[in-house]
Amino acid sequence: MDNIRVKVGKKYHAIYKELTQETGNRKKVFAQHGDLFMLCVALGHSTEEKVTVSRDALFWSHSLTKNQQTVLKAIAVKESDSYEVLSRPESIIQLAETLADRGMDDLIKTVLDDFIAGEGDDGLSLVFTDKDNLHKTILSFVSQRILASPF
């Protein structure tokens, strides 16, 4: 797959940054943007709710692992109901971007809501410390989703 600029909703940029940054009073929750992005894509894939946001580039698709790229392809095939999409990486990423923003919306509603401090020019800002144990909260949320899946 070509190296493509991956865009996410502008208003989610701050959240991506907060969750992947290490500061004095907390450790990073996600190793890199792509990890959070992938989680959001997966969440977005299983939700119908659409969100309308204006997007801005956040990271390069090459930072995604091979497995993550595989997931993106699989989801693209599933969403477009055609294998042809496989030969159009731009479409794969574009589709993923849409799902990622949907997924982020879901994540905020179900998990991050308590930590959203408000919406500013940089979009939604997230405030938390190590004590809030976001790692565990998000991971538990993921595990619940795993267990909830029928297979």
Next chain:
Amino acid sequence: MSNLNERISFMLASEKAVVRNVVMHAIKSAQTEDLSSESLAQKLGRDLSKLIKEASNETSVN
């Protein structure tokens, strides 16, 4: 008090008369007079010749 002194004289029986005299005199003075050790020593010093004399009389009588 008398018991104590009786007991002490008994204990002093084997001492020389003059020493016995001085010791008993010191004890009795301490018991009856409210003096500091210093004043008591002065009093003893004053009484010493008399005590020695009495003892020598006692010895010569015995």
Next chain:
Amino acid sequence: MRLQSIELKNFRQFYGKQTLEFAGASMQDETNVTVIYGDNGRGKTGLFRALMFALFGERVLDQDKNYDQADSFDAKRLYLVNLVALEEDGRQGTEAYVKVRFAHDNMQYEMTRKLYGILSDDGIVNEEDAGLCLYIKDVTGNTKVLDHDCADDINALIAQILDRRVKDYFLFDGERIERLTKATTIQRKEIARGIKSLLRIDELFKAEEAVKLLDAKITKELEKVSTGEYRKKLQMRDELLQSEVTLENDLTQKEDERETAEEHLRLIDHELDRFKDKVTLLEKRKTLENRLETLRQHGNLLKHRMVEGLSFGGLVLSRDLLTQLYVEIDFKREKGQVPSDLKRELIDRLLNEMKCLCGRPIRMNSPEYHLLKAWETQVPTQQTQQAIMGLFGDLGASQEAAKNGQDVIMEVLRQVGTVDAESDQIRQELAEFAEELDGLPDSDFSGINKARATIQASIASLDHEVSVQGSELEAVRDQLAAVDRQLGPLERESKQHLELSYQRQVVAEAKQTFKTLIKRFTDEMRAQLEEKASHNMAKMLDSQGRGVLRAVKLDEQYTLEVLDWRDREFLANVSAGQRQIVSLSFILALAQVAGGAASLEIPLFMDTPFGRLSPEHRDNLLSYIPQVTPQWIMLATATEFTEKESRFLKDSGKWGRVYYLDSKVAGQTVAKEMSVESFRGLQKEGVTRG
């Protein structure tokens, strides 16, 4: 001295006028036990205080000095005038007095001491002495009255009957009893002081001191008027005497320092006692805190693993999708829809050549042609096919990775859960500890421990210095003895100032005699005390204790010890009850030995003596003490002195009187006499009459 009665008016808790009469008031009395019965705070100790106030004008008892606190007792806070009466009388003032009647040496005495209390507007209580009066009546009925103007005479008279230095030895309470068997310097000094005052041998020490001073004085005088070798020896003697005094003073000072240090140590130990029951808690808290810290570190490591787990998040959540797609492609492959490269190539070749596999040509628009065309559109392009087949392979790998990722997530969550659960549990326990420890910081504890170690070190070094100086003193004394021996012949030879030198010899000998005399005398007293105490102990111990403990021992430093039947020191191993018996035995022995001089007979007050005693111990005490004391006044609470004890005491035939200190209103105690015969013990609520 036989105590006949105490009359109190508005003194301490006793409101109005109260009179208590005592059993054993005369030598002829068959009974000699009086039980004063009442709850704490009703004025049991107040009775002893009243006696001491009447006789000596003493406001403070030894018992008031709080040994457990560094600050000394503040006598001003202890009011003697009854506060209820004071409130009622207000600014016009309240009169209070204690009148004690007693017999001594065939004389009757009645001693009254009054005081006056005024409550000022701002609530401050002022108390002043309001005079004293002593009636003395001899056998012929002649009466003599000494009043306020002869206060000195009265005090001197009373002092002859009872030395005020020993007064405190006739009220024994639990704490005092406890302290006796704790081998500290203070305890030794207290016992030593007690023995010296009780036996009145402190005058012996004073006389010895005077003789020593006289010796030094005469030596100096003689030195001034002498010449030659004789003078030299006298000088030497003078110097030795001086260094003896210096060393003695030094030693005393060091011992005092040591005593102070030990007192300090005791205070620290008391402070630590507060922590004592908390030490286990503190240790446990430390362990928990350490464990929590380990968990916290583990938790941090787990955070990294959670980050790893979250990197699989998208993958794991798409696992079903991956599987579905994998199955779908696999299915298509089987159906031939997703083709081997060969299939697509074949169709392409057939269409290019327009020729069937069998060689038959295919015509345009023939059914075969259309079939081939349809196939062509159904089968993706080669590029797409490659992508699908690539995806197919990747899906296999990704499914595997998703499975692993899921395992990682579940495992890390399991571990995090365990760590969190344990941490929560510990935090909860720590919170409970914090409550129990009442915010006690460990630094406090360890700080005290450090101070303790420092003091222990200084005690050890003082001990060393004391022993070094002790041997120096011995050496000086040996030298003195040698000089004394050399002086004899020189004095005879010199023929100088014969009288003075003879005096010197006599005084030097007297000094030596004092030394041996005091040693013999105190040894004898110690032996007597040991014998009496051992006897008392045998009488009071229960059968089990008697089987173990043989004798009470008092060493030269006045340290109390008990010996077992194999003469091993056993005090450290005795039970609390046995320890109390040992102390009581010794206290009684002190009173008995001192009482050997009839002038020291005084009633024995015992405050709640049964605290830690087994029933057998208690029964022994109840039957034994009345036999060995002239008058026993037992102060007891209802829980201590029940019907059982009363029955036992009745059987001894020594129980003469019983008073119940009743108090309907706080601070208003009324002493009610009850009948010993019908006494059945008290219920909590009041008196049970038989």
